[in-house]
Amino acid sequence: MKEYSLMINGQKTAPQGGFFDVLNPATEAVVALCPQASVEQLDEAVSAAQACYESWQHSSDAERKKLLHDIADRIEANAAELAQIIVEEQGKPLFLAQMEVGGAVAWTRATAELEMPVDILEDSDTKRVEVHRKPLGVVGSITPWNWPLMIAVWHIMPAIRSGNTVVSKPSGLTPLNTIRLVEIINEVAPPGLVNVVTGETGIGSGMTKHPGIRKIVFTGSTPTGQTIMRGAADNLKRLTLELGGNDAGIVLPDTDPAKAAEGIFQTAFLNMGQTCAALKRLYVHDSIYEELCEKLADVAAKQVMGNGLDEGVTFGPVQNRAQLNLVNELVEDARANGARIICGGSLVDGAGYFYPPTLVADVTDGCRLVDEEQFGPVLPIIRYTDIEDAIKRANATDVGLGGSVWSSDIAKATQIAGRLECGTAWINGHAELLPYAPFGGCKMSGFGVEFGQEGLMEYTSAQVLNINK
Template sequence: MREFNLIINGNSVGTADYFDVINPADKSIIARCPKASVEQLNDAVAAAKAAFPAWSALTYEQRRDQLMQLADAVEDHGEELMTLLTKEQGKPTKGFADLGAGFELGGTLAWIRATASMDLESETIQDNDIARIELHRKPLGVVGSITPWNYPLLIGIWHIIPALLTGNTVVMKPSEMTPLTVLRFGEIAKAILPDGVLNVVTGEGDIGAAMTSHKDIQKIVFTGSTPTGKAIMKSAADNLTRLTLELGGNDAGIVLADADIAACAPKIFATSFINNGQTCAALKRLYVHESVHDELCEALTNMAKSMKTGNGFDEDTDFGPLQNQKQLDIVKALAEDAKDRGANFLCGGEVTDESGYFYPITLVSNINDGARLVDEEQFGPILPIIKFSDVEEAIASANRLQVGLGGSVWSQDIKEAQSIASRLECGTVWINNHAMVQPDAPFGGVKDSGFGVEFGEAGLKEFTFIQTVQIFKS
């Protein structure tokens, strides 16, 4: 069994303590992961701080060149990284609609290359006989990245590539549930990037807490739960550390009476159950007009019944296990509450394989606002389908919760769909799709789903401060 090491200042560093990493498909121990001490975290931050002056002094073109080399190296190690993803996260190598580990690797490569191709140019806001005023974007310093267990490599890339491109240095902490792919990525990166520019530490909550309160970390980027995001805000307050928080969502989709069900159903299914529902921006509450409710339920049920849940290394597996026991318990509890309320389980709802953290694709109708399955983010393969008769009811229902990551409207009338979309309280609204993110389109939440954005020029700016230069001519 392999023991992985921390990556600090370009070196592979062991620790006194290690913890086990579990394969969610069979509950076996697959690796030993280093448990960093606070002193080792301090070493990583010090290395990043020392590397910052030289890295930030490089031009965008020079940093871009190294990041493109990194993308090529990741691609060269793609099969190895995909295997680690399936082992530690559970997602199939291929899976339903090719949305498994290969999809995460492909997204990783696309995001590195697309983000590294961007620039932040200086702006001139005044140039007259008196003065020229320029706005320059300057890097912040050391950035701390804390990532979740659902897309360990891809979300890590979302955090670190814009930080590195804009001249910052980085300390990464992946989830203790899925640390291996990021540690291997760190090993690959240290052969390309200068020492200290990218450091990887692993551990449990104490290391995350030490990062968020660290006086030499200028910014924290966090993707995860709302309660943890709020704790990070408190921890970061004393140092006025900048934050980007992408927190929990419970995205609503509204299917109007004129929706083309044959066209919509496959997209709704895919975007509800992508990564087994363990996706921040997955469709998690589906409000369907009564006139098309039964047709859509039947179409989704037929698709669900054709899916196989199993070990991600089996070629015919569509969906793997949930990543951990805690998440499986949450899904089971929400399902039991729905059953107690008399909801109709169109398919799934019963665990039949306890060899891993498996839960079948599950569709639930005859359920309303107020049920836990509707009001709480399930983050798993179970979708509540709520019937409505008045679109005003659906809009109110979509907005009633204190979350606002994404939402969608499904209709053939684009003008009407846009009108409804403008009233949804969320950071991104899709029309006739859901959960589609791309490197050049800003993405972020409102309300308890966080603040700040990722992706595109707006995402790059999150890793900089404005320096105003006023040049007087007389």
């Protein structure tokens, strides 16, 4: 059985806390053994990052760009291995894992090309005022289990592009890909620039409270984000928190169900629904409700569920037992309250955490499946007759990550999308993230943004140079 190592100061490091199992969600077999770092090893990683920061903060723009392109080259060179690891520990089908690796490469290159300009506020005969962006120091990255490579890249690359150093802590459910990524980064990066410590006991909380870490970037649940925020208060860490969502989509009556069904299904069930910005509540006008339900069921029926490494599989397992149980609980609650299960809706016998793509009709607000984020392969479909009511119900939640409007009338859809209380609103699409477009939530979905120029600035502080000539 393969044993992975920590990566501290450019060196593979044996854990002081032993190892724990990482399971394949399609088979429940052990994939590999993950190191359990001690709190003392977290301190070592932070110290290594601090030491590297002393020089890296003064690196040139050209050096930083080149390093990110070199990292992208190394990811490309190891693409097949990385995709294999993703499937084995996360469960998504191989084609989707390959897309994740390709996205990681593209995102790294796009981040490399971002600029950090100096803003000139005044340049007169007597005075010049400039705004410079300076790195913060050591950045702590805490990532979830749904997109283990991509989200690590989203955190790490802008941090080092802006002159910071990193200590990464991936989810204990999917740590292997991130460990391998950091090993690859250390083939071309200076020692201590990017470190990885893993473990489910005391490491995450130790990072949030650590006086040597100046910023935490976290993707995950709202309750965990709240805990991180409390822990970060003692030394006023900067925070970027991309937290839970319960994204609503509104389908207007002029929509063609046959044309919209595929896009709606794929953005709701992306990664088996285990995507923060997936479409999670669908409000459909009464005039096309039954037809759209039928067309969505047709798309669901085409999915081939199984081990992501098997040929032809399009639909993998839920990543872990706890999430599988939650999905099943929400569907059973809806069923008990009179919902109509169009397709799916039951656990699959045998090994693995499999749950079929499930469409649930005749539900409404107040049902747990509508009110709570399912984060799995289930879509509740809610009927409406009045658009004002649909907008109100879409906004009647304490989270606001994304939302969408589906219509053949772009102008009308755009006007409605502008009224949704969310960080990103899509027209005739959902869950599409772009490396140049800021992404983040409002309300209890967190604060701060990732991606693009605005996302890069989240890793810096402003220094004003006030020059009297």
